[in-house]
Amino acid sequence: MKKILLTALMMLMGAVANAGFYGTGLCGYPQYDCITVASGQNWENMFPDPQQLDIVQRINRTYNPLWVGKVIAVPKNLAYINMLDVAPFPLKIPDENQKEIIVDQDKLAWGAYDGQGNLVKWGPISSGRDRCPDANRSCRTLTGIFRVFSKENEKCTSDVFPIGKGGAKMPYCMFFHKGFALHGSTDIPGIRASHGCVRMFIDDAKWLNHDFVELSSERNNFMGTVVIVRPINDSEKI
Numbered sequence: 001m002k003k004i005l006l007t008a009l010m011m012l013m014g015a016v017a018n019a020g021f022y023g024t025g026l027c028g029y030p031q032y033d034c035i036t037v038a039s040g041q042n043w044e045n046m047f048p049d050p051q052q053l054d055i056v057q058r059i060n061r062t063y064n065p066l067w068v069g070k071v072i073a074v075p076k077n078l079a080y081i082n083m084l085d086v087a088p089f090p091l092k093i094p095d096e097n098q099k100e101i102i103v104d105q106d107k108l109a110w111g112a113y114d115g116q117g118n119l120v121k122w123g124p125i126s127s128g129r130d131r132c133p134d135a136n137r138s139c140r141t142l143t144g145i146f147r148v149f150s151k152e153n154e155k156c157t158s159d160v161f162p163i164g165k166g167g168a169k170m171p172y173c174m175f176f177h178k179g180f181a182l183h184g185s186t187d188i189p190g191i192r193a194s195h196g197c198v199r200m201f202i203d204d205a206k207w208l209n210h211d212f213v214e215l216s217s218e219r220n221n222f223m224g225t226v227v228i229v230r231p232i233n234d235s236e237k238i
Contacts, residue, residue, distance in 0.1 A: 022062075024073070033073075037066045043065075052078050055075070056073075060124075061188065063201060088111075091118070096115070099212065099225045101213070101226065103230060104230050105143075105231070108124055127141040127199075129195075134161075141197070141229055144228075145227075146176040146229070147223055148213050149215070149216065151209055153171075154206070156173035160195075172184045173197075173209075182205065182208065185202065188201060192232075212225070
């Protein structure tokens with residue numbers, strides 16, 4: 001009897017621990033198998049193929065270290081797909097003759113469109129949480145249409161966080177409104193968890209910073225790359 005109760009308790013604890021994570025929410029879809037991480041497993045030994053690992057991490061909106069009991073969603077056709085096959089954005093949007101970055105907080109994802117409206121790349125995000133205990137206020141990411149006006153390299157840091165001293169790492173930051181920025185982070189947990197900025201995989205932030213985002217210049221009529229941050233609960237679910 002004790003063994004049954006212990007097993008039930010462990011299952012309940014696992015369910016609570018996984019509640020709210022993006023990948024867990026995909027478990028009801030037929031195109032995914034959901035795997036519970038066992039002792040000794042990590043991203044690399046579960047998915048030794050780098051391309052497949054990248055796809056699974058993007059689908060689950062996290063590359064944080066795995067823990068025992070963590071549930072991850074894996075496409076059943078993983079061996080036959082690429083990153084754009086599982087994009088949470090349309091591959092083509094109306095041609096606006098300008099680059100756009102769309103940030104979808106419901107889908108926990110960003111998408112980069114070229115001037116012809118083609119989706120070039122996408123990746124996971126973690127935007128602002130509802131409330132930050134350390135700041136005692138809402139930390140939701142500002143929504144609307146903006147333009148990148150400043151960007152820095154891998155040494156970019158926050159002037160505000162941690163509260164009282166600053167210095168939080170924001171590699172490859174790209175500011176789009178006051179202190180709000182897109183930037184790389186080692187902590188992309190599969191939920192909204194930031195102080196208001198849009199966190200993303202570090203390599204994604206580097207690519208956007210170096211190869212996609214443009215600052216104001218004569219070449220683009222003095223208008224930086226567009227950033228569209230969609231409101232929460234204002235997008236289609238995949």
